[in-house]
Amino acid sequence: MRIFDPHIHMTSRTTDDYEAMYAAGVRAVVEPAFWLGQPRTGVSSYLDYFDAITGWERFRASQFGIRHHAAIALNPKEANDPRCREVMPELDRYLRRESVVAVGETGYDSMTPEEDEVLEAHLDLAIRHALPVVVHTPHRDKKHGTQRTLDVVANSGIAPELVVLDHLNEVTVDLVAERGCWMGFSIYPDTKMDPGRMVAILQRLGTERMLVNSAADWGRSDPLLTAKTGRAMLDAGFTDAEVDTVLWGNPVAFYGQSGRLDVTPLPGFELGGEAELFEGNSILRGAAAVPAGAGAD
Amino acid sequence: MNRMDESMGPRAGAPGMRGGAGATLSRAGAPAIVVADELETRYRSGDTDERILVLGVLDRIVAEQPAPDLVRAVGVELVRDALRSNDPRLVAAAMGPFAGRHLGDHDWRHGVVKLVFMGVPLAGVARLDERADDELARMAADLAEERGAAGRAIPDDLRALLPAAADASLETGR
Numbered sequence: 001m002r003i004f005d006p007h008i009h010m011t012s013r014t015t016d017d018y019e020a021m022y023a024a025g026v027r028a029v030v031e032p033a034f035w036l037g038q039p040r041t042g043v044s045s046y047l048d049y050f051d052a053i054t055g056w057e058r059f060r061a062s063q064f065g066i067r068h069h070a071a072i073a074l075n076p077k078e079a080n081d082p083r084c085r086e087v088m089p090e091l092d093r094y095l096r097r098e099s100v101v102a103v104g105e106t107g108y109d110s111m112t113p114e115e116d117e118v119l120e121a122h123l124d125l126a127i128r129h130a131l132p133v134v135v136h137t138p139h140r141d142k143k144h145g146t147q148r149t150l151d152v153v154a155n156s157g158i159a160p161e162l163v164v165l166d167h168l169n170e171v172t173v174d175l176v177a178e179r180g181c182w183m184g185f186s187i188y189p190d191t192k193m194d195p196g197r198m199v200a201i202l203q204r205l206g207t208e209r210m211l212v213n214s215a216a217d218w219g220r221s222d223p224l225l226t227a228k229t230g231r232a233m234l235d236a237g238f239t240d241a242e243v244d245t246v247l248w249g250n251p252v253a254f255y256g257q258s259g260r261l262d263v264t265p266l267p268g269f270e271l272g273g274e275a276e277l278f279e280g281n282s283i284l285r286g287a288a289a290v291p292a293g294a295g296a297d
Numbered sequence: 298m299n300r301m302d303e304s305m306g307p308r309a310g311a312p313g314m315r316g317g318a319g320a321t322l323s324r325a326g327a328p329a330i331v332v333a334d335e336l337e338t339r340y341r342s343g344d345t346d347e348r349i350l351v352l353g354v355l356d357r358i359v360a361e362q363p364a365p366d367l368v369r370a371v372g373v374e375l376v377r378d379a380l381r382s383n384d385p386r387l388v389a390a391a392m393g394p395f396a397g398r399h400l401g402d403h404d405w406r407h408g409v410v411k412l413v414f415m416g417v418p419l420a421g422v423a424r425l426d427e428r429a430d431d432e433l434a435r436m437a438a439d440l441a442e443e444r445g446a447a448g449r450a451i452p453d454d455l456r457a458l459l460p461a462a463a464d465a466s467l468e469t470g471r
Contacts, residue, residue: 037383041341077381109381110407140410143439170446171439197447219383 001230004028006251007213010057017223018064024227028263032071032105032134037218046087054099065269071104071134079118095129101258104134108145123156132162132257146172150179182254186215187225195232207245333371340375355395369399376400380408385415397423406433419454434460
């Protein structure tokens with residue numbers, strides 16, 4: 001099973017996670033910009049963060065055989081802070097980076113006028129840079145927020161196939177399906193979606209335009225839930241090809257619209273798929289060792 | 298224990314607290330601009346415990362102002378900042394008496410629902426019964442629908458926010 005996690009916050013995860021993800025079949029990820037749990041207070045901490053997710057984190061992932069790309073945006077929550085909003089004019093130069101395959105995550109948190117303005121600005125940036133957009137749907141007032149997001153997306157003039165609405169659930173998925181946008185689902189240990197519920201949605205609506213992610217971050221989350229969802233699909237009678245569509249083909253097609261996506265195996269990891277296991281062990285285990293000096297100290 | 302400590306009741310003695318803040322903040326007769334600046338500085342430069350203390354004295358300090366507009370506006374900004382955080386202690390402190398009296402309806406409703414998400418009891422939300430309106434009931438009903446669709450339990454605090462009819466339909470398993 002090869003996996004592309006289209007939404008994961010690796011800056012919050014450990015190298016153990018990278019190793020476990022690789023072992024589970026994860027070969028590519030997209031890390032959308034988000035908040036840190038502790039609100040930022042100014043532009044410079046944002047810029048350092050953008051540099052981290054397009055630089056250091058990309059390198060860190062590569063040490064474990066995982067292709068890493070980023071999405072760049074001002075987080076919806078921090079769109080409400082005038083000190084953070086000043087980052088908006090800085091986004092242009094990040095959206096030109098080869099490592100950046102989307103605008104995101106944008107969308108609503110509390111559905112304030114400030115969030116409206118920033119969401120519209122992000123959609124405009126996506127149009128001008130010809131990039132896909134990752135749109136977060138709010139935790140609170142999700143149905144209303146999803147509806148309003150779809151209206152703003154439609155009014156922006158962006159092609160619906162360039163937009164994914166993320167963190168959907170049973171109540172919001174149909175609103176998005178009928179508008180032609182991509183449908184993103186975050187599989188979580190106890191909130192958002194779980195593998196069983198995800199399988200039920202796939203059985204009802206099919207695999208087209210469906211993206212499954214772990215959205216793993218600093219909260220209680222699990223970067224292996226993409227793989228567990230793949231296994232739940234197989235257990236429910238989906239074919240290997242259908243699992244591959246959801247966990248690999250779909251995210252490649254969505255982010256591939258950027259023209260910048262590279263999902264070729266990293267040097268040293270070319271034979272790292274499950275097919276190359278020899279007596280249960282990856283023959284590359286020794287060859288792909290992290291070079292000395294890559295640690296934090 | 299200084300005046301601010303006493304006014305904070307059970308929070309007095311919280312680790313990291315600096316008692317000096319209370320004496321300055323509660324000084325009678327200080328110009329509004331000084332009080333507003335002091336509140337903002339104490340909050341922005343403080344750790345979580347200090348921020349909780351500032352949120353806790355906002356209501357009294359605004360009430361003491363002869364011309365409260367400026368201090369109230371700063372208070373609303375600080376409450377909105379705390380509501381954006383992910384720390385349930387800060388979010389709970391933000392939804393105290395000051396927010397009950399001065400926070401706009403939209404932000405206030407989101408604060409209530411955020412506490413439900415965080416599993417923080419709503420008993421600490423000031424003026425909940427007075428301010429709970431049809432829009433909050435609508436938001437609660439939508440959230441209950443999501444929880445139901447996900448096969449998850451409806452917490453009692455959420456159930457209490459629901460419109461009477463929706464609550465009844467959940468009781469009967471819809």
